[in-house]
Amino acid sequence: MSSRPREKPFWLRPPWQILFDLAKLYKVRPWDLNIARLLSTFLNEMRKTGYIDFAASGTALLSSSTILRLQSETIMKPEEPPETPEAKPMEPIPPALQLPFRYEFTSTTLDNLLAALEEILKIETVRKTIKVSPITPPVAEFFREYEQFTIQEDELEDFYVQLQQKLKGKATLPLSQLVKGKNRLETVRIFMILLFLASQGRIELIQEEEFGEIEIALNSELSEVDRILTT
């Protein structure tokens, strides 16, 4: 008759447990919760177990609607009008009193100026003779290290032409396909080129989901221009 203590259902574990703990639900910031993700993973898990608990699903649904309501409330809530600053005490400020002017003979003479000049020229000569050796490697050397990450203009253009070829007849091309069989460094380079092209407005990068596939599309307006130019 040994009975294993019944395991807690998975939805009472994080991250789903929030959907079943009403007290906690009101304490979190509603916009910190991604309901779509919570619910889809909840259903996936439930499907995996092969046991559909309608009561739990119902509670999850109710909690989700509560979160949605809380979220919409924060949007709709009109901003508090800024507090009106306390009226400053209207205090009469007396007019500016002019200080009487007192001319002063200053003690600085041409000799002082010359002495200062001597001093500064001495320092300048010393500085010239003691040239501090550079701590950083020369510029060219510095950049060589990063050469693999620098993108040349030609490279960008070549890649764009290839991309156009690959996209012929297709709306989009998944990034995963583009980098298939490439090593890490090559992948990084390709991604950088894509970012350059996207920033130039020549392509669009679309990612529907967080960490999901990145789809590449030619910018429709530009591809139209390209079409006219090439025909």
Added chain:
Amino acid sequence: MTESSQLKELDKHPEKLLLEPTGEAEELQAKKRLIEAALYVAGYPLELKTLCSVAQIYSKRKVQELARSLAEEYKARNGCLEILELEDGRFVMQLKTEYVPRVRRLSIKPLLTEGPLRTLSYIAYKQPVPQAKVIDVRGPQAYEHIHRLQEMGLIGREKFGKSHLLRTTSVFSDYFGLSKELKLMKKQLEAMFTQAEKEATKRREEKTPASQG
């Protein structure tokens, strides 16, 4: 009185009779000029003993007499300069206040601009006044003003609980020839403010003569 002190002087230093055969009046005139030169060059109040040493006069009283007569001379001239005798007996030469706004831009030494001067007026009038109050009324830039005024020795700042109290210094009183007694000084200030306002209005009117024609 001048003559009696001259005689006293000669009594003390009979050698003068031999050494300086020029007329006594001329001699005094020359000493007066030295005092004037000292006041012009210094640009800060000079003590009687300093004036004594410059004019090579041994008696403070004599020097005081000469300096006073110089101040009178300046007053009678009705020029733009004045010589003031301060409460503590020092003398100073300065440009009369009303001329300052018209010529300040020519000074090689940077002068206080309108902002810090207003803060100074406020402190002088309200003193002793908490620093926080001054900042409140004059805005955050008053921190800089207070620093500058303190640097120039025009105001003092003393700890008062967690805050600071500000008040004007004797240097301030010296500039305006004001009493060091607070109540009296405030009364004197009030009169000056009225005068300052009048002059400011006049300057404004002068600047826009076309609008009046």
Added chain:
Amino acid sequence: MTESSQLKELDKHPEKLLLEPTGEAEELQAKKRLIEAALYVAGYPLELKTLCSVAQIYSKRKVQELARSLAEEYKARNGCLEILELEDGRFVMQLKTEYVPRVRRLSIKPLLTEGPLRTLSYIAYKQPVPQAKVIDVRGPQAYEHIHRLQEMGLIGREKFGKSHLLRTTSVFSDYFGLSKELKLMKKQLEAMFTQAEKEATKRREEKTPASQG
């Protein structure tokens, strides 16, 4: 002569008759005082056009007349100060030379502290010099120095491509008694600098005669 120019002035600006109902003599006296104030505050020679703007007089000739009459007034007073008309037409108020050695010790404030003075001397010697070069040699604190020197009217700063060029002003030349002509001034500085160096070397040699004997 004064009267004729007064009339000329009124011919040119008949509105003055309406705007300034005060006695013309009083008016001129007030303007003379402003010129006096300007000369006192500056301490260096002022051009006629500067005096015109201070006294709000449109004619240089009129200002010159007033300044000359002021100089006469000072001469008649026979005080320690004098107003001189320089060859180039500028006017300056100064202490008569004979008083300088007697009172010089009372001037205790330097025009500039050591840091800004060095920056100034460097600019004067290398001018026109790019601001970046000055910062390079004098360090980042030179930004503050440049600002200060500009505020005092000792140097000017003009846009030059993306940077700024610095050079000294006529106020600088006047203060140190140097030529306003750039090439000549640099030559003067170089000559004096070489002279000063020679003297310094001589002094050093004199100090250590033992090592030579």
